[in-house]
Amino acid sequence: MPFHLRFGEDDLLACRFAISPLWETQEAVRTLKRPDRQGYHPHWLRRVHASGADLDLAPLWLLMPQRGHSPDWLGPPPIGPSATFDEEIAAVRAADPEAAREEMVRALACTPGAADTALGRRLLADPARAVRELADVMERAWQVLVEPDWPRLRALLEADVAFHSRRLADVGLGGLLRELDRRFVWRAGTLTVEWKGQHERDLDGQGLVLMPSVFSWPDVIGGHDPPWQPTLVYPVRGIGGLWSAPTERTTEALVRLLGRHRAAVLAALDLPATTTALAHRLDLAPSSVSAHLKALRDAGLLTSRRYGHQVLYERTPLGIALAAGG
Structure with a gap:
């Protein structure tokens, strides 16, 4: 409909x-209960299974029905175009307990019997405590599930925003x-x-x-x-190229396609970097790196954005896929 x-x-x-680390955290939690999504993230799932064994996500999962309403206060719209997780989780912690309880009632009603479980009754009995508890669980989920990979995820998301x-x-x-x-x-x-x-x-x-x-x-x-x-x-x-790592064959193919130094610049941009940082990392003259960056950007493989006096370069989705051999 x-x-x-x-x-x-x-x-x-x-x-x-907008880009939201809080939203990605919420959806990462949901993905762990959604096998239909997991095929896109095998690398991430292997890491999470190794590092998140003691992570209890049951309070969040209870409020994430397969179909129906999830509480908006747990994943509100981003407060700015590049809000940090700390800024966003502070807004979650500031949620009005009574309004939060109304949304929890609505979410629990979407899963038969959820409101009658011990956990469901506990969340509804003390909404102020529930807000604190759920915010704590979300913050821990961020630290384990998303934060280690956030530079890679953010680069892909920001490249999407730049393209559109x-x-x-x-x-x-x-x-x-x-x-x-x-x-x-x-x-x-x-x-x-x-x-x-x-x-x-x-x-x-x-x-x-x-x-x-x-x-x-x-x-x-x-x-x-x-x-x-x-x-x-x-x-x-x-x-498709998010979790892929360049292989020797990919590197050789990139060299044939782009030239050795230009391929090295593209391969080095796993994380956003400045001209000076890339020049130091690759042992190339800054002027040479600058020329390669301009050519790669003009070809749609990189984007650039200014932070203060620095300009950071990062791969576009096309650049990510090319560097990964995809």
Whole structure:
């Protein structure tokens, strides 16, 4: 059944992209209970099984029904385009206990018998304690499940945002929404999404948060209910090369394709880096590295972003896949 979001003139000016480490943490927790998602993350699953044996996720899983409502306060829309996990978990800890309890009741009702379990009754009996407990579990999940891989995940997510921001300039919002996912249809100021349930909402000047996600891949997820800002989560580009490591054959092929030094620069960008850092790592002149970076960026394999006086370079989804041999 369709999901309809109706835009007014002000909404077109209030749309934004965002990346959320809190959201990725929530969806990583959900992925551990979703075998249909796990095939995309074998490397991550091997690491998690080795490091997360003592991680108790039962309180979070209880509020994550297979179908139905999950509490918005546990995964609210990002508070900014590049909020940190610490900033986002602080907002979770500040949730109003009574409002949190109402959402927990709604989530538990989606799983028959969940509200009558000992854990369900305990969460509902003391919502202030439940907010603290669930925030603690989410923070521990971040530390074990996501934080060790966050630089790699963030690079992929930010490359997606950079790519689609350029496409927004080229084709406008209506054109971009159609490109984000085949399930998005834009017609006459209304975004329709192929959805598991019925939902309609006027954006009323709030605009829309567009958020790429690794761990919710390949799902499209819509939320949140008022008063939260409407958000659409879509599958990130380039997930096929996310966990792959370059092989000797890949390196040889890259050298033949790009040249030795240019291939070395692309292969060295497992994490975002500056020209100076790459020059030091590769023992090349900064001017030579700068020229290679420009060529790779012009070819769509890298993006650049400024932080203070530094410019960081990172792979695009195409660059990630190429470096991984995919």
